Amino acid sequence: MxxxxxxxxxxxxxxxxxxxxxxxxxxxxxxxxxxxxxxxxxxxxxxxxxxxxxxxxxxxxxxxGLSLMKYGFLMWDSLMFRSVARPYIEELSQKTRETVYLASRENNEGVYIDSIDSPQILKISEPIGLRLPLYIGASNRVILAYLPLKLQDQLLRGVDWAKVPSLKPLTLEYVKADLQRIRAQGYSVTNGEATEGTTGIAAPIFSYERTVVGSINVAGPELRFQADTIEKYSYYVKKYAGLISAELGYSGSSERA
Missing domain, CATH: 1.10.10.10 (Winged helix-like DNA-binding domain superfamily/Winged helix DNA-binding domain)
Structure with missing residues (x-):
């Protein structure tokens, strides 16, 4: 073969x-x-x-044929996304002094495609290319929250919640309620789902087609993420996700059917 x-x-x-x-x-x-x-x-x-x-x-x-063109455009979009986002995630890392991840969606998973490590000794550091289902972790769940409802239901249907690769027990009811919270506040916060003792705060990134294409996530040790810190960092991730979205040509509200 x-x-x-x-x-x-x-x-x-x-x-x-x-x-x-x-x-x-x-x-x-x-x-x-x-x-x-x-x-x-x-x-x-x-x-x-x-x-x-x-x-x-x-x-x-x-x-x-055109199939090669299609895959070429997908690769170009991915490279452009990372290139556009890079200065913003660098600035976000400088402001928070925590690790910042850039994630994109691939089918039913979220994938880290870039990151800036925290300069602090105690920090979170996950490898580029790490992928998890869209219902696990802040960077992934915030993408899921802004997908069309029919696609959300399709991705969640049939999940065996007793076997999901999350460090904390998850249920369909909890995830669906969290998706509503995320939509209401514009960002996601999770604790210890993908990495033990870690808090992640993520906001969605949209394309010129007004569809969610990825997210940025500030992550660090849970002990450093108190209520006031979460409030401050959630403002930052929303701000920089919005700046990246604008660079990608996004304007207006997200589409959701």
């Missing part, structure tokens, strides 16, 4: 435009890659089926 995948990648590389649109026939691809015509044809058929390449109905030659 790995050999077939490698050949498919070779074909895609061969079709990458060099300054202008590029089309190749099966025979041309076979000669260029020293690959049997039958193998090239079979792989091209599969790539065409999934939209990674497309065939010109007139010339019968192949070129890259």
């Amino acid at each position: 790995s050999g077939v995948i490698g050949k498919a990648i070779d074909i895609l590389d061969a079709l990458v435009p060099q300054g202008m649109e590029k089309e190749l026939s099966v025979t041309e691809i076979s000669k260029l890659l020293d690959m049997p015509v039958q193998s090239a044809h079979r792989i091209l058929n599969t790539l065409t089926q999934y939209g990674f390449v497309t065939q010109n109905s007139r010339t019968k030659k192949y070129k890259l």
Whole structure:
């Protein structure tokens, strides 16, 4: 299987435009890659089926398809999101002296895509790439809270709450009530769900399409997050989440159906 995948990648590389649109026939691809015509044809058929390449109905030659463009745009959006957010999370970290995370949504999970560690000796430090279900932790649950209701229900339906990877017991009733609280106040606060002894405060980030795309989260040892601190940091996370959203082209209120 790995050999077939490698050949498919070779074909895609061969079709990458060099300054202008590029089309190749099966025979041309076979000669260029020293690959049997039958193998090239079979792989091209599969790539065409999934939209990674497309065939010109007139010339019968192949070129890259729209599926690659779609994934390219998704990667570009992710890189732009991180680039836009970086100076804001740096400033937020300086103001709070706590660890700040930037998270994005991938299907039913939240993923840390950037972070600034606290300069303090006692601090929270989770790895980039850490992913958890959207109902666990402040950075994830605040994203869930601003998804459309139908999608929320879909993501929560069928969860076995006795087996969720949270350090604190969670129930459907608790999570749904918390989602309402988050919507009412504009931010999320959780304690010890993803990391023991930790408090997280997160606010949502929206795109130009007025949909939630991620969150920023200030996190630190629970002992440093008293009521007045939580009030101050919740103001900061909402402020900087709003600035990032504005940079991404967001204006107005979030859509929720």
